[in-house]
Amino acid sequence: xxxxxxxxxxxxxxxxxKEVRACMFWTAVCSRNCGLASTxxxxxSHHGANPVPEAGSLTxxxxxxxxxxxxxxxxxxxxxxxxxxxxxxxxxxxxxxxxNAFDILRERGQGKRVAVVGHFxxxxxxxxxxxxxxxxxxHPAEGDLSEEKAxxxxxxxxxxAITGTSLINHTFEKLVGLCQNSxxxxxxxxxxxxxxxxxxxxxxxxxxxxxxxxxVLRYISEGASFRQIQGVRLLTMVA
Numbered sequence: 001x002x003x004x005x006x007x008x009x010x011x012x013x014x015x016x017x018k019e020v021r022a023c024m025f026w027t028a029v030c031s032r033n034c035g036l037a038s039t040x041x042x043x044x045s046h047h048g049a050n051p052v053p054e055a056g057s058l059t060x061x062x063x064x065x066x067x068x069x070x071x072x073x074x075x076x077x078x079x080x081x082x083x084x085x086x087x088x089x090x091x092x093x094x095x096x097x098x099x100n101a102f103d104i105l106r107e108r109g110q111g112k113r114v115a116v117v118g119h120f121x122x123x124x125x126x127x128x129x130x131x132x133x134x135x136x137x138x139h140p141a142e143g144d145l146s147e148e149k150a151x152x153x154x155x156x157x158x159x160x161a162i163t164g165t166s167l168i169n170h171t172f173e174k175l176v177g178l179c180q181n182s183x184x185x186x187x188x189x190x191x192x193x194x195x196x197x198x199x200x201x202x203x204x205x206x207x208x209x210x211x212x213x214x215x216v217l218r219y220i221s222e223g224a225s226f227r228q229i230q231g232v233r234l235l236t237m238v239a
């Protein structure tokens with residue numbers, strides 16, 4: 001995916017890999033920084049599958065070598081790759097504010113038509129303030145729309161929120177291409193806090209910075225959801 005290649009091209013300084021954790025919900029790679037990404041799995045994967053062929057030797061690779069996995073068609077490998085990308089980004093804190101993505105969506109979505117790609121916990125609150133709300137999901141819950149509806153829904157939305165996992169499953173470029181007249185927010189811990197996303201028509205990038213790697217690794221290794229994890233800062237970057 002071109003956007004991933006563009007982000008990786010800005011990562012000039014490689015780093016040894018200190019730690020790789022591919023856990024139940026979150027994948028972490030610790031190199032120069034600690035980067036997170038959602039742990040994504042192939043639909044219908046089974047115990048006999050071999051999704052990470054080099055498991056056990058990943059710390060012998062460099063962070064840039066692992067970052068190349070972000071373009072892999074294997075979702076577990078792409079998760080490792082995106083976490084490695086995030087571990088190498090030196091976030092420009094001068095461009096960031098500590099603001100939750102929902103606060104942005106609440107401000108911009110008041111009385112507007114809002115589309116959200118990914119079923120986030122804030123959906124019920126967003127439903128209260130939007131004039132119309134569509135939720136698109138690969139595996140829809142009750143009230144959600146299937147991802148096939150994106151071509152119909154996204155061009156009609158005033159505000160669009162796109163999960164950062166769209167970079168892992170390689171749907172990001174298609175999705176953002178449908179948002180020509182929308183205010184676009186990319187959000188979630190998988191989201192790289194890289195200005196490169198602004199070149200794709202994104203208006204706001206909301207991600208995380210890991211401030212306490214040991215704490216984060218302990219939480220994700222014990223199966224924590226993101227709300228349970230301690231040792232991260234929620235950061236938002238505006239174009």
